[in-house]
Amino acid sequence: MLSAVKMEGHEHSDWSAYYGEPECYTSVGNMTQHTGLGMNSMSTYMSIPGMTSTSNMTSSPMNMSYVNTGVNHSMAGMSPGSGAMHGMGAGMAGMSVALTPNMSPISTQSPSMNALTSYSNMSAMSPMYGQSNIRSREPKTYRRSYTHAKPPYSYISLITMALQQSTTKMLTLNELYQWIQDLFPFYRQNQQRWQNSIRHSLSFNDCFLKVPRSPDKPGKGSFWALHPDSGNMFENGCYLRRQKRFRCEKDLGRETGRKTSEGGPNSSPESCNSNESPHPTPSVKDVKRPVSDPKPRQQVMSPAEHAPTPVPQTHHLPSQQHSVLVHEAHLKPEHHYSFNHPFSINNLMSSEQQQHHHKMDLKTYEQMMQYHGYSSPMTGALSMGSMSTPTDTSYYQGVYSRPIMNSS
DNA sequence: TGGTGTTTAGCAAGGT
DNA sequence: ACCTTGCTAAACACCA
Numbered sequence: 320m321l322s323a324v325k326m327e328g329h330e331h332s333d334w335s336a337y338y339g340e341p342e343c344y345t346s347v348g349n350m351t352q353h354t355g356l357g358m359n360s361m362s363t364y365m366s367i368p369g370m371t372s373t374s375n376m377t378s379s380p381m382n383m384s385y386v387n388t389g390v391n392h393s394m395a396g397m398s399p400g401s402g403a404m405h406g407m408g409a410g411m412a413g414m415s416v417a418l419t420p421n422m423s424p425i426s427t428q429s430p431s432m433n434a435l436t437s438y439s440n441m442s443a444m445s446p447m448y449g450q451s452n453i454r455s456r457e458p459k460t461y462r463r464s465y466t467h468a469k470p471p472y473s474y475i476s477l478i479t480m481a482l483q484q485s486t487t488k489m490l491t492l493n494e495l496y497q498w499i500q501d502l503f504p505f506y507r508q509n510q511q512r513w514q515n516s517i518r519h520s521l522s523f524n525d526c527f528l529k530v531p532r533s534p535d536k537p538g539k540g541s542f543w544a545l546h547p548d549s550g551n552m553f554e555n556g557c558y559l560r561r562q563k564r565f566r567c568e569k570d571l572g573r574e575t576g577r578k579t580s581e582g583g584p585n586s587s588p589e590s591c592n593s594n595e596s597p598h599p600t601p602s603v604k605d606v607k608r609p610v611s612d613p614k615p616r617q618q619v620m621s622p623a624e625h626a627p628t629p630v631p632q633t634h635h636l637p638s639q640q641h642s643v644l645v646h647e648a649h650l651k652p653e654h655h656y657s658f659n660h661p662f663s664i665n666n667l668m669s670s671e672q673q674q675h676h677h678k679m680d681l682k683t684y685e686q687m688m689q690y691h692g693y694s695s696p697m698t699g700a701l702s703m704g705s706m707s708t709p710t711d712t713s714y715y716q717g718v719y720s721r722p723i724m725n726s727s
Numbered sequence: 728t729g730g731t732g733t734t735t736a737g738c739a740a741g742g743t
Numbered sequence: 744a745c746c747t748t749g750c751t752a753a754a755c756a757c758c759a
Contacts, residue, residue: 474750475749492730492731515751515753516751522734529732538759541732564748564749
């Protein structure tokens, strides 16, 4: 299963270079101290001696622990009884089960802290996270900065997650940057490198659509959204690697003669967008893509063609564009994030946050659907919990027991 | 001028 | 071996 996942293998040297000290990349469902909700699932991305991915994945109710094998270091960073885990409440019972016996000191003594502990390292690298009160104890336990731990997600995954987490399902490039950096401190370094890759991914992959800004929302850069048909890119909600690359259906029809998946002489400008939007008028920019381009840029939605939506926005993005996406998402419901795969975004984000935003989005969605004359229940892009702003989504803040939103 | 967006190219890794 | 996916670098154009 995980063998199908490319685990940043080319960066193995990077990993091993960091393995001098404990390291554990973990994503958890909910780390807030006030609730046990959402702890039924969790994913761990850690390097643990003597652990194999297969051995981990079998017995765990969470179905996985992502483990780097062959790494010889201790779990010192997950020191049992660490004060960093103060306030971590119940509801994390499922976590310890996923750990192998050699992690028993942790799991037995404090099951609720297993996968969290090492993530506390991240508080050391950012003033923002360093403010966490749970960080105040045993500082020397957290020596290794998590900026070194590259998330197991591909850039496409990260973009997809960010977009899906967005209330409006659209983000500007800068917001994407911010979301990724907020969630993964690894990406606070070498920005030129990965941001270039992000831009490349956005432009290159059919699954991402560029949504121009509306005239009343001037600013730099367009919005980026997920293609409404791209819902199956990450089967079972696993964001590690796409099962299959999404390509525009119309392009696919023309790409029979394409030599490789990356480019072809047959991507005509009028494909793809023409029937996905009720008003298929591509912007000027999108019709200029060369014939050999792998991804014709006609997929851009023109904001002027979409009726404004009198829906209260929980995000700062243009409402009419939001409505467009919701509309299209409604036509092509996405289900891929309804799964609870360990590497799904559901596990990356606080489930409580998701629930909260789910409610918000549901309300918004219903209003929107009313406006547009739709009446179907929420099954599309808004069906997943979403976040208002990237700053709200900081995974680590959730880890650090920061009271999140509705702590009722 | 810097950010954004597009395109090309090379490479690595995994799957068939 | 070949194909596909993903990452990275780089060049270039456009625009606020």
